[in-house]
Amino acid sequence: MVMTMSILNKKLWRDITQHFGRFIAIVMIIFLGVLLFVGVRGIGPALKDSATHELDQQQLADIQLISPAGFSKADQVAWQQKAAVTVSRARYRQVQTKAGEVVAFYSQPTNLNRPRLTEGRLAKTNREIVLDARAASKYHYRLGQTLTLSGQGFKTSHLTIVGFAQSPQYVDNTQRGAATIGDGTVAFFAYAKPSALQMPITNVVWLRLNKIDHSQRYTDHYTRQVTQVVDRLTPMVKAQLATKSQQQEQTIAQLTRANQAQPTPARTQQLAQLKAQTFNYQVQTQADYPGFSAYGDTADRISAIANVFPVFFFLIAALITFTTITRLIEEARGQLGIMKALGYANHTIARNYWGYALITAILGTTLGVIIGSLWLPRFVLQLYTTMYIFDRPVIYFQWDSIALASLFALLSTLGAALIVIWQQLRVGPAELMLPKAPRSAKRILMEHWTWLWQRLSFNQKVSYRNLFRFKSRLIMTVIGIAGGLGLLLTGFGIRDAITATGTRQMDDILRYQVSIRANEADKVTPAIKKLTHVNAVLPVASSLVSVKAHAQQVNDVNLNQVTSSTLPQFIQLKNTNGHALKVDGKGIIISQKLATLLHVKHGDTITYKTPTGQAKRATVAGIMVNYVGHVMYQNSSAPANTLLIKQPKLTAKQEQQFAKAAMKIPGVQNVSFKADQLSSIATMTKQLNPVIAIFILLSGTLSLVVLYNLTNINISERLRELSTIKVLGFYDREVTAYIIRENIILTVAGIIVGYGIGNALTAYILHQAETPQIVFPLTITWSSYLWSTGLMLGFTAIVMFMTHRQLQHIDMLDALKAND
Structure with missing residues (x-):
């Protein structure tokens, strides 16, 4: 028995070494299939796991509340009683440097949204500041330099840079969001001691939910849980701000009476400040932070691709492997016959070929799993560190993918060996030792085309x-x-x-170059037309609405209401057949993706809810080609709040100059370039x-x-x-x-x-x-x-x-x- 095993082992080794190229080819095919299947399916989860780990370490808040009226300690206590949340208050404002850069300025966080230092230390005095790491890489600031701020509101306008940091609120290294001053974009963020900002109120509150699984941060389940908390807190915030508004009105009345009796410059200035304060508020979640959703969407896209591409890839690999193992055994018919004639049992003969198949499967699968699970996601994550702040990979083995890959590899190798060796060993030794009868020659179709066949050479x-x-x-x-x-x-x-x-x-749909958001846009239009590089202007009433039809609802749909006949110069509305659509009073035009989600077609009725809560019905007059976002176009005389502008092609410097000029016009809130x-x-x-x-x-x-x-x-x-x-x-x-x-x-x-x-x-x-x-x-x-x-x-x-x-x-x- 020992001698038999020794002979068979030698034969197995000889089968491998004599046709080593074929052996390596089989291992390589399995390796590539497993590598792509396991590796690519692991990239999406690795992106999310790395982000989740980093954001949890920095204690990213789940909800951010912003109000110019401010939030008090009593507000904080009330929220904590209503929901299981950790609350942190902060001061925030947008300021400009002397060089004109817009800075998102925060008081230095302590427990939530903690910055991660990349260089230096945190601020210890009112004269020190920590800057965004982007300020060093893009704007070339260095430790020890002095940052000079324009305007008032600080203990000192000259601050010494003591550190650079990354923030969980700004995960995308390429952008920092929109601004209401300067050129309309934030250049970088900064942190200073709370006392460095001369603000009587804390106008930002961060809330982190205590009873929530933050490892599910990029899932619908997490979003629903956050939404439920927002829905519970929103009525409280409104009540708190209403109380503050009433108190404000009483204070204004008292100051007005006092100022009428004995006017003073200080009292007059205080009255102006109080009257200018509004009591609106903003609720933001992680999806509102710059680049956050885009990162998750990228991970989801990779996962979606990974559910198809690697599977097809592996099927091709498995099919070729199955064929190769099959041909390998069929070629060994003579050897099988000799071994059978010598008295070897069928299972003993088959053992060698099972062993060959197992070796190739184990080698290819092991290499593919190791490199696919550990190296491939790590390599991709490393490439993403230039775009995002997540530079510490967190990678877990995706055991379901590994199990599937292993199963496919065994089926294509051991499965082939089991099937073919069983077929071959069913016949007797004499038949096996004879060569397979050659296929009988048959005339092929081309031979019937004599005009062609006669012109071919013998070799052809x-x-x-x-x-x-x-x-x-x-x-x-x-x-x-x-x-x-x-x-x-x-x-x-x-x-x-x-x-x-x-x-x-x-290029094909949006023909304008700039959009400007403004209060009472019609009144701003004459001033905008006087700016340089303005060829044409179109006022539009633009708002985000929710749309319903057939028990389906889609939120954040951009409704554009216009009356001008010049719309086609700014936006091309075409259906899927390429025919132009016209915005008239006969109905509403919606984008193709929106139509798909709502299950509607031409002539159907939809219901949309305006930002004021008013429900309106409209007939679908057309479905337009659109690739990004959900949009609707309607003929209406609603007050415009957006201006679409046609311009010649501008350089980056010219765009910056135009944005600065536009932002100086009263009522202009934001300038957005199509190039961005x-x-x-x-x-x-x-x-x-x-x-x-x-x-x-x-x-x-x-x-x-x-x-x-x-x-x-x-x-x-x-x-x-x-x-x-x-x-x-x-x-x-x-x-x-x-x-x-x-x-x-x-x-x-x-x-x-x-x-x-x-x-x-x-x-x-x-x-x-x-x-x-x-x-x-x-x-x-x-x-x-x-x-x-x-x-x-x-x-x-x-x-x-x-x-x-x-x-x-x-x-x-x-x-x-x-x-x-």
């Missing part, structure tokens, strides 16, 4: 006959090449579609580029290995045939051409089929990757087709060269020895 005729004679080889090769090219084209196609989302939205939105969409594309690059790289590698493996199988099955034509006097290059001619035909056929697979797979993945706010158009550029085709042809050339070298070393005598 042989090649075409072989192609259609061995149909299983033809099908497997075409599937392998088509699958590889389809995967390559899908990788490029996803990139093209994401890029096209921005360009089509911003394009930049945001470009950032979204950039965020997915690392993953797309990995798809393309691994798809290319799989294609190369599959081509090599299938060509190896082809050669090993036809050694006697190839040796025969070498003996007949064919030169090496002619023997190579004999094989390569078939490969070229199969490659071309595979590429054509691959175009269809690539388009179908890209369309499906894009549909899965869509968010409630974004539609990805199926757009694959010619350059993507050329790159995919060029790569596949390049892989074919590499395999051809390797095949030529291999054919030069065929042992003709050994191959021609009869085994019977």
